[in-house]
Amino acid sequence: MLWVAAMVGAVIADRAFKRAGVKVDGGPADAVGMVALALIVGIIGSKIWHVLDTPEEFRAIGWRVLWDNAGFAWYGGLTFGIAALVLMGWRAKIGAVRTLDLLAPAAAIGYGIGRIGCFLSGDGCYGIEIQPVHIFGFTFHPWGIAFPPPAIEPVLVPVYPTPLYEFAIGLLIGAFLWWRLGKPHATGAILGQYLALSGLARFLVEFIRRNPKVLWGLSNAQLASLGAVVVGIALTWWASTRPQEVTEKTQKKPAAPVEKTA
Numbered sequence: 001m002l003w004v005a006a007m008v009g010a011v012i013a014d015r016a017f018k019r020a021g022v023k024v025d026g027g028p029a030d031a032v033g034m035v036a037l038a039l040i041v042g043i044i045g046s047k048i049w050h051v052l053d054t055p056e057e058f059r060a061i062g063w064r065v066l067w068d069n070a071g072f073a074w075y076g077g078l079t080f081g082i083a084a085l086v087l088m089g090w091r092a093k094i095g096a097v098r099t100l101d102l103l104a105p106a107a108a109i110g111y112g113i114g115r116i117g118c119f120l121s122g123d124g125c126y127g128i129e130i131q132p133v134h135i136f137g138f139t140f141h142p143w144g145i146a147f148p149p150p151a152i153e154p155v156l157v158p159v160y161p162t163p164l165y166e167f168a169i170g171l172l173i174g175a176f177l178w179w180r181l182g183k184p185h186a187t188g189a190i191l192g193q194y195l196a197l198s199g200l201a202r203f204l205v206e207f208i209r210r211n212p213k214v215l216w217g218l219s220n221a222q223l224a225s226l227g228a229v230v231v232g233i234a235l236t237w238w239a240s241t242r243p244q245e246v247t248e249k250t251q252k253k254p255a256a257p258v259e260k261t262a
Helices: 002-020 031-053 055-066 074-091 096-121 162-181 189-208 220-240
Strands: 133-135 138-140 145-147 155-159 213-215
Touching (some): 002 031, 002 162, 031 074, 031 096
Antiparallel strands (some): 145 155
Protein backbone atom coordinates (compact mmCIF):
# COMPACT_ATOMS: atom_id res chain seq x y z
CA MET A 1 0.00 0.00 0.00
CA LEU A 2 2.96 2.30 0.54
CA TRP A 3 3.97 1.62 -3.07
CA VAL A 4 0.40 2.24 -4.30
CA ALA A 5 0.28 5.50 -2.32
CA ALA A 6 3.56 6.61 -3.90
CA MET A 7 2.38 5.79 -7.42
CA VAL A 8 -0.96 7.56 -7.00
CA GLY A 9 0.77 10.53 -5.37
CA ALA A 10 3.26 10.74 -8.23
CA VAL A 11 0.48 10.77 -10.84
CA ILE A 12 -1.44 13.50 -8.97
CA ALA A 13 1.73 15.56 -8.51
CA ASP A 14 2.60 15.25 -12.21
CA ARG A 15 -0.91 16.41 -13.18
CA ALA A 16 -0.68 19.33 -10.74
CA PHE A 17 2.63 20.49 -12.20
CA LYS A 18 1.33 20.23 -15.75
CA ARG A 19 -1.93 22.03 -14.91
CA ALA A 20 0.05 24.87 -13.34
CA GLY A 21 2.40 25.05 -16.32
CA VAL A 22 5.51 24.56 -14.17
CA LYS A 23 8.70 24.24 -16.19
CA VAL A 24 12.33 23.78 -15.17
CA ASP A 25 15.07 24.93 -17.56
CA GLY A 26 12.52 25.18 -20.34
CA GLY A 27 11.22 21.63 -19.89
CA PRO A 28 8.56 19.94 -17.75
CA ALA A 29 9.28 19.68 -14.03
CA ASP A 30 10.09 16.20 -12.71
CA ALA A 31 7.25 15.86 -10.21
CA VAL A 32 7.56 12.06 -10.17
CA GLY A 33 11.24 12.25 -9.21
CA MET A 34 10.42 14.72 -6.44
CA VAL A 35 7.75 12.43 -5.01
CA ALA A 36 10.08 9.40 -5.18
CA LEU A 37 12.90 11.17 -3.33
CA ALA A 38 10.51 12.70 -0.78
CA LEU A 39 9.08 9.22 -0.16
CA ILE A 40 12.50 7.75 0.64
CA VAL A 41 13.41 10.65 2.92
CA GLY A 42 9.96 10.53 4.51
CA ILE A 43 10.27 6.82 5.33
CA ILE A 44 13.62 7.47 7.01
CA GLY A 45 12.13 10.40 8.93
CA SER A 46 9.09 8.41 10.02
CA LYS A 47 11.34 5.73 11.49
CA ILE A 48 13.53 8.26 13.29
CA TRP A 49 10.45 9.99 14.74
CA HIS A 50 9.04 6.63 15.85
CA VAL A 51 12.26 5.72 17.67
CA LEU A 52 12.33 9.09 19.45
CA ASP A 53 8.62 8.80 20.28
CA THR A 54 8.86 5.23 21.66
CA PRO A 55 12.32 4.82 23.23
CA GLU A 56 11.10 1.77 25.17
CA GLU A 57 10.72 -0.12 21.89
CA PHE A 58 14.29 0.74 20.94
CA ARG A 59 15.49 -0.51 24.32
CA ALA A 60 13.56 -3.74 23.81
CA ILE A 61 14.66 -4.73 20.28
CA GLY A 62 17.60 -2.41 19.58
CA TRP A 63 18.51 -1.16 16.12
CA ARG A 64 16.18 -3.72 14.54
CA VAL A 65 13.39 -1.19 15.12
CA LEU A 66 14.75 0.84 12.18
CA TRP A 67 13.95 -1.85 9.60
CA ASP A 68 10.98 -3.45 11.32
CA ASN A 69 7.87 -3.51 9.07
CA ALA A 70 5.84 -1.60 11.69
CA GLY A 71 6.38 1.72 13.39
CA PHE A 72 6.10 4.56 10.88
CA ALA A 73 5.30 7.89 12.51
CA TRP A 74 3.28 10.18 10.25
CA TYR A 75 4.73 13.46 11.57
CA GLY A 76 8.26 12.21 11.10
CA GLY A 77 7.52 11.39 7.48
CA LEU A 78 5.73 14.71 7.02
CA THR A 79 8.58 16.76 8.53
CA PHE A 80 11.40 15.05 6.64
CA GLY A 81 9.37 14.86 3.42
CA ILE A 82 8.57 18.57 3.53
CA ALA A 83 12.24 19.37 4.15
CA ALA A 84 13.22 17.33 1.09
CA LEU A 85 10.57 18.98 -1.10
CA VAL A 86 11.58 22.46 0.10
CA LEU A 87 15.17 21.78 -0.94
CA MET A 88 14.18 20.31 -4.31
CA GLY A 89 11.74 23.14 -5.05
CA TRP A 90 14.41 25.71 -4.19
CA ARG A 91 17.04 24.02 -6.36
CA ALA A 92 14.61 23.70 -9.27
CA LYS A 93 13.77 27.43 -8.91
CA ILE A 94 10.07 26.62 -8.61
CA GLY A 95 9.92 28.07 -5.12
CA ALA A 96 9.83 26.10 -1.89
CA VAL A 97 6.33 27.10 -0.79
CA ARG A 98 4.86 26.86 -4.28
CA THR A 99 6.24 23.33 -4.60
CA LEU A 100 4.50 22.36 -1.37
CA ASP A 101 1.28 23.95 -2.61
CA LEU A 102 1.37 21.85 -5.77
CA LEU A 103 2.07 18.62 -3.92
CA ALA A 104 -0.41 19.08 -1.04
CA PRO A 105 -3.29 17.16 -2.73
CA ALA A 106 -0.95 14.26 -3.53
CA ALA A 107 0.25 14.19 0.09
CA ALA A 108 -3.29 14.07 1.50
CA ILE A 109 -4.48 11.31 -0.83
CA GLY A 110 -1.24 9.33 -0.52
CA TYR A 111 -1.51 9.42 3.26
CA GLY A 112 -5.06 8.10 3.10
CA ILE A 113 -4.07 5.23 0.82
CA GLY A 114 -1.13 4.38 3.08
CA ARG A 115 -3.53 3.96 5.99
CA ILE A 116 -5.13 1.02 4.19
CA GLY A 117 -1.81 -0.76 4.70
CA CYS A 118 -2.14 -0.15 8.45
CA PHE A 119 -5.67 -1.57 8.35
CA LEU A 120 -4.73 -4.72 6.39
CA SER A 121 -1.69 -5.51 8.54
CA GLY A 122 -3.32 -4.79 11.91
CA ASP A 123 -0.20 -2.94 13.02
CA GLY A 124 -1.78 -1.31 16.08
CA CYS A 125 -2.91 1.94 14.44
CA TYR A 126 -6.52 1.04 15.14
CA GLY A 127 -8.67 2.61 17.82
CA ILE A 128 -9.81 1.79 21.31
CA GLU A 129 -12.45 -0.80 22.16
CA ILE A 130 -15.94 0.05 20.95
CA GLN A 131 -18.13 1.54 23.63
CA PRO A 132 -21.88 2.41 23.51
CA VAL A 133 -22.47 6.07 22.68
CA HIS A 134 -25.22 7.95 24.55
CA ILE A 135 -26.56 11.11 22.86
CA PHE A 136 -29.75 12.96 23.79
CA GLY A 137 -31.22 9.92 25.49
CA PHE A 138 -30.42 7.61 22.59
CA THR A 139 -27.85 4.82 22.67
CA PHE A 140 -26.15 3.35 19.64
CA HIS A 141 -23.20 1.00 19.14
CA PRO A 142 -20.61 2.17 16.57
CA TRP A 143 -19.37 -0.35 14.05
CA GLY A 144 -16.08 -1.98 15.01
CA ILE A 145 -13.77 -4.74 13.87
CA ALA A 146 -11.34 -7.12 15.59
CA PHE A 147 -7.80 -7.81 14.36
CA PRO A 148 -7.05 -11.45 15.27
CA PRO A 149 -3.76 -13.21 14.44
CA PRO A 150 -1.85 -13.01 12.14
CA ALA A 151 -2.24 -9.25 12.71
CA ILE A 152 1.01 -7.58 13.76
CA GLU A 153 -0.65 -6.47 17.01
CA PRO A 154 -3.70 -8.73 17.43
CA VAL A 155 -6.83 -7.63 19.26
CA LEU A 156 -9.83 -9.91 19.68
CA VAL A 157 -12.50 -7.37 20.68
CA PRO A 158 -14.15 -4.93 18.23
CA VAL A 159 -12.26 -1.64 18.05
CA TYR A 160 -12.67 1.57 16.06
CA PRO A 161 -11.19 1.00 12.55
CA THR A 162 -9.45 4.39 12.59
CA PRO A 163 -7.30 3.66 9.50
CA LEU A 164 -10.50 3.53 7.46
CA TYR A 165 -11.61 6.86 8.91
CA GLU A 166 -8.27 8.40 8.00
CA PHE A 167 -8.44 6.90 4.51
CA ALA A 168 -11.80 8.56 3.88
CA ILE A 169 -10.70 11.87 5.40
CA GLY A 170 -7.48 11.85 3.36
CA LEU A 171 -9.42 11.43 0.13
CA LEU A 172 -11.83 14.23 1.06
CA ILE A 173 -9.04 16.64 2.00
CA GLY A 174 -7.09 15.73 -1.13
CA ALA A 175 -10.12 16.29 -3.38
CA PHE A 176 -10.79 19.67 -1.77
CA LEU A 177 -7.17 20.77 -2.13
CA TRP A 178 -7.11 19.65 -5.78
CA TRP A 179 -10.19 21.77 -6.44
CA ARG A 180 -8.67 24.77 -4.63
CA LEU A 181 -5.38 24.33 -6.49
CA GLY A 182 -7.20 24.84 -9.78
CA LYS A 183 -8.63 28.16 -8.61
CA PRO A 184 -6.76 31.46 -8.31
CA HIS A 185 -4.81 31.39 -5.03
CA ALA A 186 -1.85 33.02 -3.34
CA THR A 187 1.35 31.09 -2.77
CA GLY A 188 1.11 29.24 0.55
CA ALA A 189 -2.68 29.09 0.70
CA ILE A 190 -2.98 25.45 -0.33
CA LEU A 191 -0.17 24.37 2.00
CA GLY A 192 -1.77 26.26 4.88
CA GLN A 193 -5.14 24.61 4.27
CA TYR A 194 -3.49 21.20 4.04
CA LEU A 195 -1.73 21.63 7.38
CA ALA A 196 -4.84 22.98 9.10
CA LEU A 197 -7.24 20.35 7.75
CA SER A 198 -4.97 17.33 8.12
CA GLY A 199 -3.86 18.47 11.59
CA LEU A 200 -7.46 18.91 12.71
CA ALA A 201 -8.43 15.50 11.33
CA ARG A 202 -5.56 13.78 13.11
CA PHE A 203 -6.26 15.66 16.35
CA LEU A 204 -9.89 14.47 16.38
CA VAL A 205 -9.24 10.85 15.42
CA GLU A 206 -6.65 10.54 18.20
CA PHE A 207 -9.46 10.68 20.78
CA ILE A 208 -10.41 7.13 19.77
CA ARG A 209 -6.88 5.90 19.03
CA ARG A 210 -4.83 3.79 21.41
CA ASN A 211 -1.88 6.18 21.69
CA PRO A 212 -0.85 7.02 25.27
CA LYS A 213 -1.58 10.46 26.67
CA VAL A 214 1.48 12.52 27.57
CA LEU A 215 0.32 16.07 28.39
CA TRP A 216 -3.02 17.64 29.31
CA GLY A 217 -4.74 14.38 28.41
CA LEU A 218 -3.40 14.59 24.85
CA SER A 219 -1.12 12.25 22.91
CA ASN A 220 2.12 13.20 21.17
CA ALA A 221 0.29 13.09 17.84
CA GLN A 222 -2.37 15.50 19.13
CA LEU A 223 0.21 17.98 20.35
CA ALA A 224 1.94 17.85 16.97
CA SER A 225 -1.46 18.18 15.28
CA LEU A 226 -2.19 21.36 17.22
CA GLY A 227 1.11 22.75 16.03
CA ALA A 228 0.23 21.88 12.43
CA VAL A 229 -3.18 23.56 12.77
CA VAL A 230 -1.64 26.75 14.19
CA VAL A 231 1.00 26.90 11.44
CA GLY A 232 -1.63 26.12 8.82
CA ILE A 233 -3.96 28.90 9.99
CA ALA A 234 -1.08 31.38 10.17
CA LEU A 235 0.12 30.43 6.69
CA THR A 236 -3.39 30.70 5.26
CA TRP A 237 -3.77 34.15 6.80
CA TRP A 238 -0.38 35.24 5.47
CA ALA A 239 -1.32 33.98 2.00
CA SER A 240 -4.55 36.00 2.12
CA THR A 241 -2.43 39.17 2.22
CA ARG A 242 -0.47 38.15 -0.87
CA PRO A 243 -1.40 38.60 -4.54
CA GLN A 244 -3.19 35.65 -6.10
CA GLU A 245 -1.60 33.47 -8.76
CA VAL A 246 -3.56 32.27 -11.74
CA THR A 247 -2.86 28.83 -13.16
CA GLU A 248 -2.87 28.11 -16.88
CA LYS A 249 -6.20 26.37 -16.52
CA THR A 250 -7.87 29.33 -14.85
CA GLN A 251 -6.46 31.96 -17.16
CA LYS A 252 -9.11 33.47 -19.39
CA LYS A 253 -8.35 33.08 -23.04
CA PRO A 254 -8.60 36.30 -25.06
CA ALA A 255 -11.77 36.57 -27.03
CA ALA A 256 -11.46 35.80 -30.72
CA PRO A 257 -11.71 38.89 -32.94
CA VAL A 258 -15.11 39.39 -34.50
CA GLU A 259 -14.98 39.56 -38.26
CA LYS A 260 -16.92 42.42 -39.75
CA THR A 261 -19.16 41.60 -42.62
CA ALA A 262 -19.62 43.93 -45.53
